[in-house]
Amino acid sequence: MERLPKCAWDKLQAINLDATNMTGNIPVWLGNMTNLTDFSVSGNQLSGPVPLGLGALTKLTVLYLGQNNLTGIISEDHLANLRNMVILDLSYTYLKVVVGSTWTPPFKLIRAQLASCQLGPGFPALFKHQKGINYIDVSNAGIADAIPSWFWDEISYASYVDMSHNQIDGELPAKLEAKTWQELHLNSNQLKGSIPKLLRNITKLDISRNSLSAPLPSDFQAPELAALVLFSNHIPGSVPLSICDLQSLAILDLSNNLLVGELPQCRVASLGISTLLLENNSLSGEFPSFLRSCMKITFLDLARNNFHGSLPKWIGDLSSLVIFRLRSNMFSGQIPSEITELEDLQYLDLAKNNISGIIPQSLATLKGMSSENQDPRQTGLNGPFVQTSERFGEVMEFEWYDDSLFVAIKGRELPYSSQLKYMVSIDLSSNNLVGNLPEEVGSLIGLINLNLSFNQLTGNIPYQIGVLQSLESLDLSHNQLSGEIPQTLSNLTSLGELNLSYNNLSGRIPSGPQLNTLHTDDPASMYIGNTGLCGHPLPNNCSENETPHGHPIREGNNGWLTEMSFTLGIIVGFLLGLWLVFCALLFKKTWRIAYFRLFDNLYDRAYVFVVVSWALWFRKASASSST
Structure with missing residues (x-):
């Protein structure tokens, strides 16, 4: 920065050096550029304090200092003469803004980007007399105070307000419907009380991770609302029928609350919901029938509730579904075969229900699980776990969304957020499933997690599992599987968790470079409860005639392939020599x-x-x- 020429200081009007990898300090002589109106140096590696000479730039309208390593204090002396400033960006720096509670800003800001710089702990007086401001971002700014009443009036005409990730407490005003906000982000604070009557123009409302404790409004009256995110509060009561009137609603996240009762039966021809997350409430009733009208839905999570009854066959009509979670409910009956018609499905979790019957045989039609390293945009996954999502001609940004979902994998539950879009999983554990594990599972080469534990499955483990090169976790424990463990399991080079315990398996345990690295602290735990198994790591030694082998069909196929290869080699060799x-x-x-x-x-x-x-x-x- 010190290398900037010092000539023509009184004539230079704009300096725009964003993202130019500059280092060093902001020079003291910056204050001599008295005609400067635009100073933009964001996205660099500038360090040190901001010189007081900045306050002499009385014609300055645009100040971009964000995304640097600047330190020190921005005081009233820095800002007192900047009466023409309309854009202020100090975001993602180490600066601390210190102004008195009675100080009146001389400028009228249109845009204030102050995320992740220190404004608190008191609520910043910087926003007094800023009636024309349009964009405010004070997220993660160390504010630990209640929102003063004057603030709501000052930002009446703002379209974007982000005060997330602070320690703001108190209650929201009862009425906000007169405001013009389009996006309001208040998530990850300490707000209490109720949700105010919504603004008619609002498109995104996020008050998640707070302590709201009143029921949902009986009448939302927000026809433009596209995203309503209220997860991780203490909201009681039921979901109101007025939710059906939100025809623009694409994302509804009410998970981790105290909601009870049945979901409303929306009597509309079509709903635009693409993401419905209701996990961890006390909702009840049968599988919601209004979902039949949600043809755009890609992410459906009803886990950890009290839903019951059988799964409808029309699930197969929800052709856009990518993530489907019903774990920890009381669903019964069989898995409808129509579920295999969901070509985009890549995450299926029906664990911990009372589902019976067999596993559908036509698993090969689940194309969303049949390719490795699939781009979530190819499946049309539209929702909060994809930062930029485009589907049905609409584009939505989800960088603001910070919900996460716990996935049961590798013997424990791990939180997934943006990584969830790459998870390919089938979890049918803790049900009453019977019959064989279909051989078609070998066609799902994108599978990362397969959990069928705690069922009543019988028959052999299909050797085709050995082709699932992406598989990281395989749990078939606590079933009635018999026969030998296929040697093809040694081909699973990505496997990090294996559990075949408590079955009726027999024969020699296969070995391999990857299998030998699993559960090094207690490798026998993967196989205990199978009295017919022998060999390392179990104490039972195998007799000489007990050798691991593959599936007999596989051996026959290998012999046929060898014979064909030999004959083809002779023909090709003869023709090549003749040529x-x-x-x-x-x-x-x-x-x-x-x-x-x-x-x-x-x-x-x-x-x-x-x-x-x-x-x-x-x-x-x-x-x-x-x-």
Whole structure:
């Protein structure tokens, strides 16, 4: 920064050096550029304090200092003469703004970007007399105070307000409907009380991770609302029928609250919801019938509630569904075969229910699980776990969304947020499923997690599991599986968790480089409860005739393939040799002459030999007949 020329200080009007990898300090002589109106140096590696000379730039309208390593204090002296400033960006720096509670700003800001710089602990007086401000971001700014009443009036005309990730307490005003806000982010604070009557123009409202304790409003009256995010509060009561009137609603997240009762039966032809998250409440009733109208839904989470009844066959009509979670409910009946018609489905969790019957056989039609490293945008996953999502001609940004979801994998529950879009999983554990594990599971090569534990499955473990190279966690424990463990499990190079315990498996335990690295503290735990198993890591030794082998069909296929390969090799070799001889005769004249000369000599010798032999034979025959 010190290398900037010092000439024409009184004429320079704009300095725009954003994202130019600059280092050093902001020079003290900056205050001599008295005609400067635009100073933009964001996205660099500038350090040190902001010089007081900044306050002499009375014509300055735009100040971008964000995303640097600047330190120190921005005081009233820095700001007192900046009466023309309309854009202020100090975001993502180490600056601390210190102004008195009675100080009146001389400027009228339009845009204030102050995320992750220190404004608190008191509520900043910087926003007094800022009626025309349009954009405010004071997220993660160390504010630990209640929102003063004057603030709501000052920002009446703002379209974007973000005060998330602070320690703001108190209650929201009862009425906000007169405001013009389009986005209001108050998540991760300490707000209490109720949700105010919503603004008619609002499109996104996020008050998640607070302590709201009143029921949802009976009448939302927000026709433009596209995202309503209220997870992790203490909201009681039921979901009001007025939710059905929000025709623009794409995301509804009410998870981790105290909601009870049945969901409303929306009587509309079509709902635009793409993400519905209701996990961890006390909601009840049968599988919500209004979802049949939600043809755009990609993410449905009803886990950890009290829903009951059987799953409807029309689930197969929700063709956009990518993530489907119903774990820890009381659903019963069979898994409808129509669920395999969900071609985009990549995450299926029906664990901890009372579901019975067999696993659908036509798993190969689940194309969302049949390719490795799938881009979530190819499946059309539209929701808060994809930062930028485009579907049905609409684009939504989700960088502001910070919900997470716990996935049961590798023997424990792990939180997933943005990584969830890459998770490919089937979890049917803790149900009453019977029958065999379908061989078609081998077609789901994108699977990362497969958990079928605590069921009543019988039959062999299909050898086709060995082709699931992306599989990281396999749990088939607590079933009635029999036969040998297929040697193909040793092909699973990504496997980090294996549990085959408490079945009726027999034979020698297969080994392999990856299998030998699992559960090094207690490797026997993967196989205990199978009295017929032998070999390392169990104490039971195997007899000499007990050797691991693959599936017999696989051996037959290998023999057939070997025979075909041998025959094909002979044919290809013969044709290749013949072609080489032809090319040699075509392009080498001396070889061609020698070849045809040799052929003529051989022909002459053969002709002479045949003629002489025939004459001798005829002469002997004639002599015999005359005698």
